Amino acid sequence: MAAPELTADLVGEFLLRLPPDEPASLVRASLVCKPWRRDLSDPTFPRRYRAFHRHPPLLGFFLNRFRSQPRFVPTTSPSPIPQPALDYGDCFALDCRHGRVLLTISGATQNLVVWDPITGDRQGLPEPPIPFDTYSTAAVLCAVRGCDHLDCHSGPFLVVAVIWDTTVMDLLAYVYSSEDGAWNASAHLGLAYSPTRAPSVLVRDDIYFTVIPYYRFLRYSLGGNSLSTIKPPIEHETEDVVLMPLENGSLGLAGVLRSKLFLWSRDVERWVQFRVIELEKLITIMPFDKAQVVGSAEGxxxxxxxxxxSIFTIELQSSRVKTVGKRGDYFATLPFMSFYTPRYLEECLCIYSHMKDIHDVGSKSYIKKLMKRFSIKCAPLRVRFAAPKPKFAGLMERWLNGMLLSFPKITRNTASVVCQIEPSIFHSCEKRLKDVQGRVDVLSVPEHAEGGSSVDQHGNAKESQTMPAKESGVNCCSNK
Incomplete structure (x- = not known):
């Protein structure tokens, strides 16, 4: 007896709840059956999926390395962003925000490039009024007022560049608009500060950079087109610290002193310490080892x-710690947050949803492409082989050994055994058993597993519920 079918409404609610921080789950769901593929390829699904989850997930982070390309370290498995994803030589990731990465390419002059890792789009920017060199930094952000930043990939953007002009010994700011295609608004500080390549942070309409000497913070007001500086807490004036937006919309700061993580908030014109975390209780810090804050994930x-x-992430609310990499020749960490709904996947799903048979040549090519990209493998299928006793011994000797999960069960006229096989050989096994008047009973449904691991989510079916091989299977939905 077949299992009851899931209603269309239940399937839709289930698909909406697939975790956005595990992009491969959408791919696995698309391989279940044709109706699921149709639901996922519906043009309205990406919008409803993003609206349901509300916040873009953290997919990983970029690490800048000396004399090399930035390295992307995924926090999901498998990574949706290919490696290597750039064909530039010596480049540096300056900023990462609203689904975009801002790169500077080294050469005779340094060129700025805005890159979308999800779509693969890249847009080179014209040279700012003052050459962008090693005494410069910049930030990228969405240009749409009131945007929820769930899907900014094709929208307009701004780039705020802060440049130390050595000719007049002044710090200048310029803003590039993708809508205008030019650098326009500018501001100057009138003080001798040089920007660092530390990550910037966006709080409301203000962008904050780190400048030296004496570790000051440079605030650029988008609305007022003005520059000003803020001093860090006196305890952290000579230490590396990281700025971050707090839940209440104010500016926050994190710094490490003597293996303790100090958290501060900006209250009008002063810093207020609101929490201290003992790092030695969360992570292993060896004698003479130094812990340092190198980045924050906005929001x-x-x-x-x-x-x-090692490199760790610490969730401030829960104090949960995760080791995300090994320490190397890195000097900046830029978290990447975005929903992963790539164009090629949506197009493939639309094409695949109109295929009549999963065994079509086009379908097989599509599945191979997705399985290679997302490292998805089919889990083994649990089946029971039954055959007449005179024929069973020959089958055991020729091809059943090595797949057995139980001892053979012998009755008066037949013998049976439970085996584990790859789904790809199911039809050949079925044909061979039919040739000797045998049959195949499917005891579990194949799942899709990551990284080559085989996972059986369903366990064994009841022994009494057997069926001819022709009708075997469990219906999760209708394929009409």
Whole structure:
């Protein structure tokens, strides 16, 4: 007896609840059956999916390396962003926000490029009024007022560049608009500060950069087109710290002193310490080892801490710690947040939803492409083979050994055994058993597993519920 079918409404609610921080789950769901593929390829599904989850997930982070391309470290498995994803030589990731990465390419002059890792789009920017060199930094952000930043990939953007002009010994700011295609608004500070390549942070309409000497913070007001500076807490004037937006919309700061993580908030014109975390209780810090804050994920309450051996993420609300990499020749960490709904996947799903048979040549090519990209493998299928006793011994000797999950069960006229096989050989096994008047009973439904691991979510079916091989299977939906 077949299992009851899931209604269309239940399937739709289930698909909406697939975790956005595991993009491969959408791919696995598309391989279940044709109706699921139709639902996922519906043009309205990406919008409803983003609206349901409300916040873009953290997919990973970029690490800048000396004399090399930035390295993307995924926090999901498998990574949706290919490696290597750039064909530039010596480049540096300056900023990462609203689904975009801002790169500077080294050469005779340094060129700025805005890159969307999800769509693959890249847009080179014209040279700012003052050449962008090693005494410069910049930030990228969505240009749409009131945007929820759930899907900014094709929208307009701004780039705010802060440049130290050595000819007049002044710090200048310029803003590039993708809608205008030019650098326009500008402001100057009138003080001798040089920007660093530390990550910037966006709080309301203000962008904050780190400048030296003496570790000051440079605030650029988008609305007022003005520059000003803020001093860090006196305890952190000579230490590396990271700025971050707090849940209440104010500016926050995180810094490490003597293996303790200090958290501060900006209250009008002063810093207020609101929490201290004992890092030695959360991570392993060896003698003479130094912990340092190197980045924060805007809107997530997550900070990145490095020691001499590892890179960690710490969720400030829960104090949950996760090791996300090993320490290397890195000097900046840029979290990447975005929904992963790539164009090629949506197009493939639309094409695949109109295929009549999963065994079509086009279908097989599509599945292979997705399985290679997302490292998806089919889990083994649990089946029971039954055959007349005179024929069973020959089958055991020729091809059943090595797949057995139980001892053979012998009755008066037949013998049976439970085996584990790859779904790809099911039809050949079925044909061979039919040739000897045998049959195949499917005891579990194949799942899709990541990284080559085989997972059986369903367990064994009841022994009494057997069926001819021709009708075997469990219906999760209708394929009409």
């Amino acid at each position: 997530f309450g997550i900070i990145f801490v490095v020691t001499d051996s």
